[in-house]
Structure formats: structure tokens, C-alpha cells
Amino acid sequence: MRKVFLSVAALALIFTSCENSGNEAEEQGLSSENQEIVISKDQCGTMGVLGEKLEQNPELASRMNAVELHTKEAIKNKLTSRLASDGTIEIPVVFHVIYRTESENISDSQLQSQIDALNEDFNLNNPARNTIPDEFASVESNVGVRFTLEQVIRVYSNKRQWRPDDSMKFTSSGGSDVVNPQEFLNIWVVNNMPYRGGNILGYAQFPGGDWSTDGVVLDHRFTGDTQYSTGRTGTHEVGHWLNLRHIWGDGGCGATDYVDDTPDADGPSRGCPVYPTVSCNSNNMTMNFMDYSDDECLNMFTEGQKERMMAVFTSGGFRETMAQ
């Protein structure tokens, strides 16, 4: 997911974080001109944000449970394979670029490179897929979803950083309002998001959340091709947006990602692991887009993950309108 390494400053932050309350990055007010990016241990903010939302809004749990129930039924009744054989689903993408400086106002070609990465990864064209070990190659899937660049909205804001609290998704709080979320994937690109002792690279909202905040948020340095990224943060977050969980199930051995063909793992992978790495008595699928490995070492979704994603497009699914 990330190509950056922890800098010396980041390591110092980790070693001191036991003594401090852990909001150093926020206090420092890191600017995007600062090339040393302190990455949060949870580089994807999706689960942290979900936890906060569930506390604020207990009713969200029942909506997400309904999505889960529908997912199980759709897979059991083979609606997902029928949908996949109907042809490719096309998803128009609306980017909201919220910038303070010119370097944060990223170009159309950088945005297009994010679309290109999504199309590679969801259509069996990841440039490094030939490195997938035999053990996992048999479950590699062609998800068959295509993404197109629909619209780019650019909004100036004098904010130096954003909390992952969805404020960037509203014009009234200095961001940009969602555009037709039942038809379009909305991606907000912001300058930086300090959260829990470092910067997160992005976060997504799962199916079942409010339409007004539906979509994905990315740090501009991890959107498409950049010095830090080849666009796989976007692939990972769109995976969440299509209802995928982290491959380690956000717990230790035994925690589930609700997918059968991804091996059990005791936590996220980092960097670019050399196969095989082992946890919970099986080899880790470190190259799965829903892990935390570096961009160039992420290159597959599984058939089980595809079924889960397809379920949201089936009749009665949360994203049913997008498959029409």
C-alpha cells in the first residue's frame, strides 16, 4: 500500500509514543511540503473511522448487518457469478481535489494514473502479477469492474490538514459535496490526514453508510503515480468501498475477513515481504491488495473477495444502481 519507509523522525515518534498521548503529528501540523511523511501504524484509517462512526451512530451497525446478510444470501444463491458473467461493470469516478498549495492541486494526468491503476488491479492487469506464488495464483480473480474519469472538482481550502471525520465531504465545512453517489464513486483528495500518531494514506466508507459521505478519501501523495505511490492505496480503499475487510480480519489468528480463500494471518504485512512469510500455520498472502505491503508488492484479489464485492451490485445490494 505504501512505498514510504518510516523516517528517523517517525521512528523517534514510535519510541516516544508510549510516554506521550500520541498526537504529535497533529501538533506538528505537518505540511505537505515536508517530504518526510510520518505514517501512522494504521496507515489505512478505514477501521478507526468506522469505530468512531459506530459510536456516534449505533443504527449504522444494523444497516451494515443488513448488507452482510444480503452478501451471504447473494453468494449462497449464486447471484454473484450470474452478475459477473453478464459483463463488465463500469464505475464513473468523480474526484474532489481539495488543495491549499499548487503541488496539492494534483494534475488531471495524476488522477488518470489512479484510474489506470484501478483498471489494472480490477481487471487482472497488475504489472507484477507474474510474481504471485503458485499457491495463490489459483485463486487470483479478474474482478471485472472498470473505472472511468467522470469529473474533476477542484476546491481551494486554507486548511493545512484534515481529520478523517468526513469534513472534506461537505462544502459547508470547506470541502466539496458528494456527487450522485448512487451512480458515481466519489474520491476526495486532500493534503494530509494526521490521525493516531501519524499520517494515514486514505480511508473509505463501507457499504451501508450514509450516502452523503459515501466514497474514498486519499492523501494527494498517494493518489496515482507519485514519488511515493503507484496507486495501490486507491485500490485498497476501493476494495473497502466494495465491502472488503483487511486480509488479517483486523484481529489476530481466527479473526475473519469474511472470505474463505484468503489465509488466516495474525496482522498486517509491511514493506515488501519475501515469500513465504508464515502466521497462524499458513503462508501469508502478503501480495493481496487488502494487506499493508508496499504498492509494488500488492498485486491480487481472490475469487472469494470478488464474490463479496460482486454481492453489493446484485439485486437488493447497496450498490445495485451502479450495475445497471
Ligand SMILES: [Zn+2]
Ligand atoms: Zn484498509
